[in-house]
Amino acid sequence: MFEGVKGFFPPPYDPKEPVDFASGKFLKMWQGPQHPGITGNMSLELAIAGDTVYDCKTHVGYLHRGFEKLMERRLWMQNFPLVCRIAVPEPDFNEYCYAAAIEELAGVEVPEKAKWLRNLTLEMIRLASYLMWIGGQAGAFGHGTIIQWSATMRDYVLDLFEELSGGRIYHMYIIPGGVRSDLPEGWAAHALEVMDTIEKNLDDIELVMFHNAVFKLRAKGLGVIPKDWIDRFGITGPNARAAGFRRDIRKDQPYLVYDKLDFDYVTAEGSDAYDRALVRLGEMYQAIDLIRQMLARMPKGGEFKAALPNPLHWKIPAGETYVKSECTRGEYGFYVVSDGSDKPRRVVVRGPSYTHAVSVMETLAKGQNLADLAGLMVSLHTYPPEIER
Amino acid sequence: MRTIANDIAERFEVGPLVEKRADLATLEADAKDVPELLARLRDRHGYAHLSFVTATDLIEEGVFVLTYMLHNHAENHSLAVKCRIGRENAAMESCHLLWEQMWTYQRELKELFGIDFPGSPRVDESFVLEGWIDIPPMRREFDTREYSERTFPTRPGRSTKDPATHMKEKLYPEAL
Numbered sequence: 001m002f003e004g005v006k007g008f009f010p011p012p013y014d015p016k017e018p019v020d021f022a023s024g025k026f027l028k029m030w031q032g033p034q035h036p037g038i039t040g041n042m043s044l045e046l047a048i049a050g051d052t053v054y055d056c057k058t059h060v061g062y063l064h065r066g067f068e069k070l071m072e073r074r075l076w077m078q079n080f081p082l083v084c085r086i087a088v089p090e091p092d093f094n095e096y097c098y099a100a101a102i103e104e105l106a107g108v109e110v111p112e113k114a115k116w117l118r119n120l121t122l123e124m125i126r127l128a129s130y131l132m133w134i135g136g137q138a139g140a141f142g143h144g145t146i147i148q149w150s151a152t153m154r155d156y157v158l159d160l161f162e163e164l165s166g167g168r169i170y171h172m173y174i175i176p177g178g179v180r181s182d183l184p185e186g187w188a189a190h191a192l193e194v195m196d197t198i199e200k201n202l203d204d205i206e207l208v209m210f211h212n213a214v215f216k217l218r219a220k221g222l223g224v225i226p227k228d229w230i231d232r233f234g235i236t237g238p239n240a241r242a243a244g245f246r247r248d249i250r251k252d253q254p255y256l257v258y259d260k261l262d263f264d265y266v267t268a269e270g271s272d273a274y275d276r277a278l279v280r281l282g283e284m285y286q287a288i289d290l291i292r293q294m295l296a297r298m299p300k301g302g303e304f305k306a307a308l309p310n311p312l313h314w315k316i317p318a319g320e321t322y323v324k325s326e327c328t329r330g331e332y333g334f335y336v337v338s339d340g341s342d343k344p345r346r347v348v349v350r351g352p353s354y355t356h357a358v359s360v361m362e363t364l365a366k367g368q369n370l371a372d373l374a375g376l377m378v379s380l381h382t383y384p385p386e387i388e389r
Numbered sequence: 390m391r392t393i394a395n396d397i398a399e400r401f402e403v404g405p406l407v408e409k410r411a412d413l414a415t416l417e418a419d420a421k422d423v424p425e426l427l428a429r430l431r432d433r434h435g436y437a438h439l440s441f442v443t444a445t446d447l448i449e450e451g452v453f454v455l456t457y458m459l460h461n462h463a464e465n466h467s468l469a470v471k472c473r474i475g476r477e478n479a480a481m482e483s484c485h486l487l488w489e490q491m492w493t494y495q496r497e498l499k500e501l502f503g504i505d506f507p508g509s510p511r512v513d514e515s516f517v518l519e520g521w522i523d524i525p526p527m528r529r530e531f532d533t534r535e536y537s538e539r540t541f542p543t544r545p546g547r548s549t550k551d552p553a554t555h556m557k558e559k560l561y562p563e564a565l
Contacts, residue, residue, distance in 0.1 A: 060516070060517055061515075061516065061517030061518060061519060064517040064518070066526065066533065068527070069526060069527055069531075069533060070533065072529075073533060073534075104410075229489075231437040231438055231462075232488060232489050233488070233489045233490055234438055234439050234440070234488060234489075234490050236438075247462055252462070252465045253412055253465050320409075320415070320469075321409060321410075321413070322413055322440075322458060322467060322469065324440075331440060333440065333441075335441070335443060335456070335458065337445050345445065346443075346445040346446075348441065348443040348456075350440055350441040350458070354441070354490070354493065354494075355489075355490040355493070358490070358493050359489050359490040359492075359493055360490075363489070387517075388516075388517040
């Protein structure tokens with residue numbers, strides 16, 4: 001009976017062992033860009049021996065459209081159809097950051113009602129984005145049912161966006177000076193019904209996914225981010241909060257109407273894929289709660305946008321600023337430089353995936369089992385377009 | 390913030406601290422001082438989080454402005470450290486030992502602006518533009534339209550209308 005080459009397979013993992021493809025021990029393998037275990041348009045170049053990942057390099061650029069360069073050649077207002085496309089599942093954070101940066105540089109005061117409406121859409125898109133993520137996270141561990149539930153729930157949120165803005169994916173609802181419209185008649189009641197439906201479904205998801213032995217066994221202990229990595233790697237959002245860090249821009253540097261809302265940090269201690277999922281589940285319930293609070297307390301009337309100069313001839317005073325918000329993945333910001341002309345001099349998009357999908361992923365992947373790589377990657381919740389911009 | 394500004398001014402040649410907002414300030418320093426300045430801000434003054442690193446091309450002045458955006462979580466305050474480097478043979482000392490994600494930003498700046506960071510890991514590997522042979526595209530002199538027309542010529546039999554002229558012809562034909 002052939003017993004294989006003893007002592008060669010499976011090879012014991014030694015992190016210090018150099019990857020030498022000529023040795024015959026290692027195999028180069030690509031995960032992505034077309035692969036069910038990859039998030040978005042990116043790929044991982046892996047060096048594996050047996051089932052163990054020895055080296056990982058993240059490759060981006062498959063969706064590079066040169067957003068930042070294009071924005072330098074367009075009027076301030078013409079960039080709105082561009083910015084929302086930088087993060088497909090949650091475009092509204094781009095709209096908000098870009099609008100807020102312009103308003104700060106131009107000295108535009110946003111009406112109170114518009115702040116509530118902006119805040120409402122940011123929490124709605126947080127919920128929609130997490131619903132998309134949780135399906136991917138479950139799918140990476142073999143749970144095909146949850147994506148069917150969560151995609152349906154996300155569609156209900158997209159219905160609300162369609163009623164509000166006319167667009168399901170890209171809304172272009174937040175504009176400099178405010179928002180494009182007030183809530184349509186009957187929208188708030190419909191939104192509350194949808195929140196009830198999603199909350200009930202989340203209870204089911206929690207039961208089926210978070211109490212499932214397979215998910216627990218595979219996610220617990222996977223991709224543990226040590227506490228001292230948080231600042232060393234610039235980790236933010238749920239990835240940091242799952243390591244016990246009470247950091248959330250909505251609480252620490254409140255913007256819009258977050259200082260008027262009642263909510264707390266959602267944290268965990270394990271810092272593994274399971275705890276990161278738990279934090280995000282908690283933030284989904286929290287988003288539903290915040291949406292209910294806003295619908296109950298939002299001013300009924302009032303202006304929803306400020307008067308602006310002619311957008312085709314709008315020159316923004318020279319200056320620079322950095323505006324950020326807490327998106328589902330952490331710190332999302334726009335650094336905007338104006339030279340006083342009718343076009344931005346420089347726009348830089350700071351997305352949390354920049355560090356989470358490259359330096360963190362490349363480091364965490366080493367020593368992992370190949371079959372866990374997709375689950376690990378989704379647990380970091382990354383969107384490639386905000387890396388390659 | 391004043392204490393930090395005084396401490397920095399005692400040790401480095403820096404410009405005035407400009408407070409943009411209560412939670413955002415900028416500081417311009419000499420490029421040669423930046424690595425040490427960043428290390429001091431990180432280790433002594435709590436600016437332990439690096440939000441991003443980027444460059445702004447001031448072609449008319451012949452310089453790139455490098456911006457290192459730091460954040461102090463305890464004080465909830467961001468500080469942009471800026472420095473200027475010449476556009477010709479642009480190079481900057483690598484700071485990859487300060488933050489683990491720094492090399493990625495430096496690799497991006499090498500590819501998109503042509504700014505070299507000698508010694509930075511994988512700085513010569515392509516980042517988003519595999520096989521790119523033109524000038525670094527984020528430089529101001531790179532003309533996206535000219536590049537596009539040169540690289541992707543119009544297919545025979547197709548004509549393109551200038552949007553402004555087309556709309557005038559359509560909406561106000563009597564004015565033409």
